[in-house]
Amino acid sequence: MSTLTSSCCLGFDFSTQQLKVVAIDGNLQVVHQNNVHFDSDLPEFRTQSGVHLHEDGLTVTSPVHMWVKALDIMLEKMKKAGFDFSCVEAISGSGQQHGSVYWKKGSRARLQGLDPAKDLHSLLQDSFAVVDSPVWMDSSTTKQCLYLESAVGGAQQLADITGSRAYERFTGNQIAKIHQLQPDKYNETERISLVSSFAASLFLGDYAAVDYSDGSGMNLMNIFSKQWSKPCLNATAPMLAEKLSDPTPATTLLGPISPYFVKRFGFLENCKVVAFTGDNPGSLAGMQLQEGDIAVSLGTSDTVFLWIKEPRPALEGHIFCNPVDCTSYMALICYKNGSLTRERIRNECSGGSWEGFSSALDSTPMGNNGSIGVYFDVVEITPPAIGVYRFDQHDKRVDAFTREVEIRALVEGQFLAKRVHAQKLGYRIIPGTKVLATGGASSNKAILQVLSDVFSAPVYTIDVANSACLGSAYRAMHGLVAGTGVSFKDAVKGAPAAQLAVRPSPGAMEVYGPLLKRYADLEAKVLMAKTQ
Numbered sequence: 026m027s028t029l030t031s032s033c034c035l036g037f038d039f040s041t042q043q044l045k046v047v048a049i050d051g052n053l054q055v056v057h058q059n060n061v062h063f064d065s066d067l068p069e070f071r072t073q074s075g076v077h078l079h080e081d082g083l084t085v086t087s088p089v090h091m092w093v094k095a096l097d098i099m100l101e102k103m104k105k106a107g108f109d110f111s112c113v114e115a116i117s118g119s120g121q122q123h124g125s126v127y128w129k130k131g132s133r134a135r136l137q138g139l140d141p142a143k144d145l146h147s148l149l150q151d152s153f154a155v156v157d158s159p160v161w162m163d164s165s166t167t168k169q170c171l172y173l174e175s176a177v178g179g180a181q182q183l184a185d186i187t188g189s190r191a192y193e194r195f196t197g198n199q200i201a202k203i204h205q206l207q208p209d210k211y212n213e214t215e216r217i218s219l220v221s222s223f224a225a226s227l228f229l230g231d232y233a234a235v236d237y238s239d240g241s242g243m244n245l246m247n248i249f250s251k252q253w254s255k256p257c258l259n260a261t262a263p264m265l266a267e268k269l270s271d272p273t274p275a276t277t278l279l280g281p282i283s284p285y286f287v288k289r290f291g292f293l294e295n296c297k298v299v300a301f302t303g304d305n306p307g308s309l310a311g312m313q314l315q316e317g318d319i320a321v322s323l324g325t326s327d328t329v330f331l332w333i334k335e336p337r338p339a340l341e342g343h344i345f346c347n348p349v350d351c352t353s354y355m356a357l358i359c360y361k362n363g364s365l366t367r368e369r370i371r372n373e374c375s376g377g378s379w380e381g382f383s384s385a386l387d388s389t390p391m392g393n394n395g396s397i398g399v400y401f402d403v404v405e406i407t408p409p410a411i412g413v414y415r416f417d418q419h420d421k422r423v424d425a426f427t428r429e430v431e432i433r434a435l436v437e438g439q440f441l442a443k444r445v446h447a448q449k450l451g452y453r454i455i456p457g458t459k460v461l462a463t464g465g466a467s468s469n470k471a472i473l474q475v476l477s478d479v480f481s482a483p484v485y486t487i488d489v490a491n492s493a494c495l496g497s498a499y500r501a502m503h504g505l506v507a508g509t510g511v512s513f514k515d516a517v518k519g520a521p522a523a524q525l526a527v528r529p530s531p532g533a534m535e536v537y538g539p540l541l542k543r544y545a546d547l548e549a550k551v552l553m554a555k556t557q
């Protein structure tokens with residue numbers, strides 16, 4: 026990026042509920058932020074939290090025209106706020122993962138010749154074969170998932186190729202369903218985009234390639250060769266390779282911005298569009314995760330992302346290609362029993378008070394004198410089990426713990442689970458490993474101390490309300506220099522860094538080393554009890 030302080034990079038995030046934008050200047054400072062809320066700013070689409078839930082209770086879609094119109098509104102809002110588009114050197118973005126867009130035959134030519142006198146929404150009115158795009162919340166494709174796994178030799182085989190076993194929300198299974206239930210629409214489709222590459226296509230004025238990272242969330246790409254997997258394509262739908270076109274690294278400079286935006290909004294002709302990616306890969310960039318680091322987001326559901334070098338795809342979690350370094354990977358694991366379970370135990374064991382919860386953690390020893398708990402109030406994703414299980418120091422099941430022991434057993438159990446599953450996917454603590462904690466519970470020091478002890482690594486906190494969006498602006502800036510060999514880390518040197526919150530207590534490694542193994546064995550026992 027040039028040193029002109031007035032020049033900037035833009036990051037967009039097409040997420041489930043809103044479209045967001047962040048502009049950063051040459052010093053990596055945020056100089057503009059804006060958003061368009063789908064439900065309230067575009068009420069004509071009648072979405073709830075950005076989506077339509079269908080009557081079967083499984084199908085979830087979003088209107089593709091709503092996303093196009095949101096971009097019209099966003100750019101008008103920025104113009105009204107006095108944003109100077111001529112200072113933008115590069116644009117990148119992210120989108121909710123797995124969602125798909127079906128461009129109708131003839132749309133490429135339309136994208137290449139957009140009339141700057143009109144808005145995108147009216148220009149692209151007739152450009153989509155499927156107007157209700159399937160999104161990540163959809164779980165209607167179990168049949169297609171079972172078929173895909175059996176076609177490639179089983180769930181583990183599919184994970185070995187694509188980084189994940191078959192998941193209903195993953196795009197390949199959604200494409201298979203559209204081909205089976207709406208063959209005419211499938212045949213009318215010239216190009217299938219992810220939400221991310223669809224958004225990039227709007228800026229590029231041409232079809233944008235799917236990037237390796239978001240492409241890893243489709244159950245279609247070989248994450249090692251970074252090519253579409255022929256057996257997966259064949260088991261999904263005919264002529265699919267042509268409709269997808271080749272994937273590309275997330276650092277790719279796709280080309281200059283479409284003349285439409287130059288004429289309509291005053292962007293410079295040589296403003297660059299850098300490949301868009303998924304929101305989770307975007308967050309990895311926004312949080313400036315580095316090799317060996319692990320990010321733990323403690324929210325309604327807990328999510329863990331990792332930067333890994335040697336992935337080991339498993340039947341749980343996902344391996345995606347890394348969005349900022351093509352030789353690395355990222356793993357993503359989701360847990361449903363996050364803050365709601367912590368709140369339940371807080372209510373039952375410390376009268377609803379976080380102070381009481383924290384004092385219980387402070388007054389009980391690391392390792393809880395051998396007491397371990399597994400607390401799955403709702404069916405967990407990783408592993409798929411439900412129920413509350415308490416074990417004493419001899420691995421004998423017990424009915425209850427004292428209140429303090431219960432609180433520590435919950436928090437230790439949640440963090441042991443995160444480390445055990447991360448390790449199954451290839452995670453290793455290396456010198457310099459940081460744990461980046463985000464989300465509601467990351468403001469609780471006592472909880473962070475347990476996190477630090479269980480991982481035997483320092484815990485840093487970072488505000489990531491907009492991490493995917495900010496990550497996209499960082500990636501736009503990196504995209505300008507990535508071709509000359511500059512690493513992402515060097516490109517974002519000087520960006521606001523995470524703050525050290527706590528260090529591991531002395532002796533933590535000795536306590537939690539053996540407990541990790543015990544937790545893994547006990548969790549396997551719980552899973553076995555469920556399947557018997």
Ligand code: XUL
Binds near residue numbers: 120303304
């Ligand atoms: C990840 C996933 C969600 C969406 C949310 O696999 O499905 O996190 O990316 O936008």
